[in-house]
Amino acid sequence: MRLTTLTVVFSSVLALIGCATPQSRAPKVDQLSTTLEAKKQREMVVEDFITTNKRLQSVASRVVMSGAELCGEKIAPHFGITTWSADNFQKEWKTAVQDKYGLTDQLHISSVASGSPADVAGLKEGDVIQSVNGLAIPAGKDAAKRQNEQLREIGKSGMPVDFTIERNGEIKSVFVTPVQACDFSVQLQPDDVKNAYADGKNIVIYKGMMDFFRSDEEVALVLSHELAHNSMKHIDAKKKNATIGGLIGLLVDVAAAAGGVNTNGDFTRMAMNAGAGAYSVEFEQEADYVGLYFMATAGYTIDDAPNFWRRMATSNSKSITMKSSHPTAPERFVALESAVQEINDKITNNQPLTPEMKNVPE
Ligand SMILES: [Zn+2]
Numbered sequence: 001m002r003l004t005t006l007t008v009v010f011s012s013v014l015a016l017i018g019c020a021t022p023q024s025r026a027p028k029v030d031q032l033s034t035t036l037e038a039k040k041q042r043e044m045v046v047e048d049f050i051t052t053n054k055r056l057q058s059v060a061s062r063v064v065m066s067g068a069e070l071c072g073e074k075i076a077p078h079f080g081i082t083t084w085s086a087d088n089f090q091k092e093w094k095t096a097v098q099d100k101y102g103l104t105d106q107l108h109i110s111s112v113a114s115g116s117p118a119d120v121a122g123l124k125e126g127d128v129i130q131s132v133n134g135l136a137i138p139a140g141k142d143a144a145k146r147q148n149e150q151l152r153e154i155g156k157s158g159m160p161v162d163f164t165i166e167r168n169g170e171i172k173s174v175f176v177t178p179v180q181a182c183d184f185s186v187q188l189q190p191d192d193v194k195n196a197y198a199d200g201k202n203i204v205i206y207k208g209m210m211d212f213f214r215s216d217e218e219v220a221l222v223l224s225h226e227l228a229h230n231s232m233k234h235i236d237a238k239k240k241n242a243t244i245g246g247l248i249g250l251l252v253d254v255a256a257a258a259g260g261v262n263t264n265g266d267f268t269r270m271a272m273n274a275g276a277g278a279y280s281v282e283f284e285q286e287a288d289y290v291g292l293y294f295m296a297t298a299g300y301t302i303d304d305a306p307n308f309w310r311r312m313a314t315s316n317s318k319s320i321t322m323k324s325s326h327p328t329a330p331e332r333f334v335a336l337e338s339a340v341q342e343i344n345d346k347i348t349n350n351q352p353l354t355p356e357m358k359n360v361p362e
Helices: 002-018 031-066 091-101 117-121 143-155 207-212 216-231 234-244 248-258 265-273 277-297 305-315 329-348
Strands: 075-078 081-084 108-112 128-132 161-167 170-176 179-182 185-189 196-198 202-206
Touching: 031 075, 031 091, 031 108, 031 179, 031 185, 031 207, 031 216, 031 277, 075 143, 081 143, 108 117, 108 128, 117 170, 128 143, 143 161, 179 216, 185 207, 196 216, 202 207, 202 216, 207 216, 216 234, 216 277, 216 305, 234 277, 277 305, 277 329, 305 329
Parallel strands: 185 202
Antiparallel strands: 075 179, 081 108, 128 161, 161 170, 196 202
16 A cells, blocks of 8 residues: 555656646747857956956055065065966957957966055056066966066066066056065965965965955955965975875875865865874964964954954854864964954054064974
């Protein structure tokens, strides 16, 4: 009897699935409109990326310039531009950026950080770089990276650098005088992931993380935390720790997880499996602590830092239940509050903004 009922139910479900097609007659969709819509959406994605990158680079420029002293010997000439070319894109994306931004295979300026030497000198987004101090500009897929290296070399003298650019069909010379800044490049990754990481040389912030920020102070906070991981050489130290345990193969993942704002369960698991958790909590606390000094030195208000981490913690229930390489939320909150107090007291008393160090030799 029961079997019969089940069979009846099962077959009626099948019958329902069988006729589950839309009942209304939707408008016909032609190929051309679909193609145009796809292109429009691609352009919107790129535009959003470019706007977000400008915001990130502007905050980053301010933090790395003012933090030069805290970065010690890890400094390099800073100009404050990022570049791109059509070679960075494939097929349909290429068409979208060519049409919308007039992008060619030459290097175009994609962002000029507000208040950076490039901004002060008058370089603008969209400028096409023709030469730098008379030297040819790299071309091809990794042109932007090679251009950075070129600028690093040229900038060493500290003298004004002659950017010959094309703007609206006119050729111009713009002289940019670089300043010393922390030598860590900041990159925006397009993925919709709420994470960030430092790898010892770079700081990578995901688009999903940028979308989560409600103010430039919050951008500066995470950026400064990552900058602290790099300036305090946490990755090198982690490598040493990991080598002892014979875990070299997992280093990249561990660095990504432990260096980041850890809200992703998979990343956490990788870090835990690698057993690199032992020193992580201390490193994370140091990145929080030293990071606040970077942030305050750049003139950002640090008072809301504990609240931001609280918001991060509560926006992902996993971080409350799962023990990660980052300090647990309540522990972190309390430590941050006292660091904020310490720094604000120094600001009030006009004391230098340098982190308190242990007096024991390393
Ligand atoms: Zn961290």
